[in-house]
Amino acid sequence: MSPKSPTRQSPLLAIYAGLVFAFIYLPIVVLILYSFNRDGVGGFPPRHFTLDWYSQLFADGSIWDSVLNSLLVAFGAVALSLVLGLLAALGLDRATFPGKALFRRLVLLPLILPGIITGLSLLMFAVFAGMQLSLLTVFLGHGTALISVATTEVFAGLQKIDRAQEEASLDLGATPWQTFWRITLPNLRLPLIAAGLLIFTLSMDEIAVTFFLIGRDNTLPLEIWSRLRRGMTPEINAVSTLIFAVSVALIIIWYRIRMRSMGSEAQQLLERP
Amino acid sequence: MYSRAYKTVVSAPPLLWVALFLLVPYALMFAHSLWLVQDGVLVRHWNLSNFQRLFANPLYTEVFLRTVRIAASVTLCSLLLGYPLAYYLSFHAGSRKDLLYQFVIVPLWVSYLVRGYAWKTILGSDGVLNGFLQYFHLTREPVGFFLYSPFAVILMLTHIYTPFVFLPIYASLEHIPRPLIEASQDLGANPRSTFFRVILPLSMPGLLAGATFAFVLSLGDFLGPLLVGGSSGTMIANIVQTLFGAVYDWPLGAAISVCILFITLSLLFLTERFEKRWSFK
Numbered sequence: 001m002s003p004k005s006p007t008r009q010s011p012l013l014a015i016y017a018g019l020v021f022a023f024i025y026l027p028i029v030v031l032i033l034y035s036f037n038r039d040g041v042g043g044f045p046p047r048h049f050t051l052d053w054y055s056q057l058f059a060d061g062s063i064w065d066s067v068l069n070s071l072l073v074a075f076g077a078v079a080l081s082l083v084l085g086l087l088a089a090l091g092l093d094r095a096t097f098p099g100k101a102l103f104r105r106l107v108l109l110p111l112i113l114p115g116i117i118t119g120l121s122l123l124m125f126a127v128f129a130g131m132q133l134s135l136l137t138v139f140l141g142h143g144t145a146l147i148s149v150a151t152t153e154v155f156a157g158l159q160k161i162d163r164a165q166e167e168a169s170l171d172l173g174a175t176p177w178q179t180f181w182r183i184t185l186p187n188l189r190l191p192l193i194a195a196g197l198l199i200f201t202l203s204m205d206e207i208a209v210t211f212f213l214i215g216r217d218n219t220l221p222l223e224i225w226s227r228l229r230r231g232m233t234p235e236i237n238a239v240s241t242l243i244f245a246v247s248v249a250l251i252i253i254w255y256r257i258r259m260r261s262m263g264s265e266a267q268q269l270l271e272r273p
Numbered sequence: 274m275y276s277r278a279y280k281t282v283v284s285a286p287p288l289l290w291v292a293l294f295l296l297v298p299y300a301l302m303f304a305h306s307l308w309l310v311q312d313g314v315l316v317r318h319w320n321l322s323n324f325q326r327l328f329a330n331p332l333y334t335e336v337f338l339r340t341v342r343i344a345a346s347v348t349l350c351s352l353l354l355g356y357p358l359a360y361y362l363s364f365h366a367g368s369r370k371d372l373l374y375q376f377v378i379v380p381l382w383v384s385y386l387v388r389g390y391a392w393k394t395i396l397g398s399d400g401v402l403n404g405f406l407q408y409f410h411l412t413r414e415p416v417g418f419f420l421y422s423p424f425a426v427i428l429m430l431t432h433i434y435t436p437f438v439f440l441p442i443y444a445s446l447e448h449i450p451r452p453l454i455e456a457s458q459d460l461g462a463n464p465r466s467t468f469f470r471v472i473l474p475l476s477m478p479g480l481l482a483g484a485t486f487a488f489v490l491s492l493g494d495f496l497g498p499l500l501v502g503g504s505s506g507t508m509i510a511n512i513v514q515t516l517f518g519a520v521y522d523w524p525l526g527a528a529i530s531v532c533i534l535f536i537t538l539s540l541l542f543l544t545e546r547f548e549k550r551w552s553f554k
Contacts (some may be wrong), residue, residue, distance in 0.1 A: 027391035044404030091284035114493020
């Protein structure tokens, strides 16, 4: 019995873990497979390989319009969430203010509550404020809901910064503003990028909150949703496969960033006297 | 070290924004649950009639109980799948641990809608599963209950939430100091004892966090039922959705939402207290 594992290396457990993996990946594999199937999304086995569905997808104007809308909202949400999240993290780390504990919980709520509750609450607010539902309301919804993603990452990043650097900067005569721009912010580069990537992905996929805030212009998930109501074609498989490919690419980038941030952490630990 | 001005500039904008765009909306939801709709018009007359109607009408309680059953099933199945997987990765996977971890995370980054749609194509009467069964002569006719049933919703949501449940459990398991386990073995405990008396209790915080997350989000899910639930798989959030849509009874919908909110916050509060008891210092 190896000292590293508390139980015997059970082949049963390995098989079970393999089955769980298969379960997790099965629908995705089926999806990708059938995006190349000439005869539709069902039936078995898939025959007649074709790329027609992809060419139909690329010619489909309204899908690409919705992709553009999604990108607009996502970039906007990233900007809004990062700015407010950065400020909030700084505030939580360095200031005491009334309502701090409430704030910390409130800002997390949109991530923990079912999307319908946040979506409907924001809808009621929009109506109350006399706002028309549009990409603007969607942008405000995403940006607000995702603030805590940025706050959590940046806050963790702040804990790793050596305060001595900031203090030294101030002692040497730099203003707090200069210190922020030249010392604090560069040190937060990696957490900010990682948070931005995550916020971007979450915004692109967001459907529950968006469902209630959408106006005439659809985002990509809602465009796919309205197609589904009309019927299923492998074109939807094709766009789903592309979404999967982009997601995998993004997670590889995110993973690389995390590894670099851990690497620089290790370096800092080694350099500390 | 930080001036008053610095602290204000830093704390004020997020605080004000969150107060305006989160606190006010949630408060509005709460307020709406105490108002009324009469003759198609919203009347701001404070009363509890919405809540009374909810508890009195058997339709709502039936759907609500079904929703709780579905959410509980999803949570249980996700744990049964996610925990052993996390255990395997943490204790048996050795050098391949990180790579396998990335593989588990990948589906989380893929759209909920995409994954739900995939199940729709698999489970239908003309779907992949039925095609597969008929091709291999395991059945002669399409099996109907795979799709548009509570079973389909549970299956789909389990698929969505298993990675979510895996994450905190894996983190908890990784945090268990290995010397502790060796000590248990040295003291003569067999593997089963070590698991039940050392590993499981220490992984409780992660387990509870994952389970709460899966349960709460399944409870309020409305997209899953719309995709694969059909009429027998309708959940409470779908009712809320129609009340805000075609039926136009915002106060009643808000009342149900407040109930969901209350359950969610209570569960979160309870698990936090529980976590404090179980956490390892």
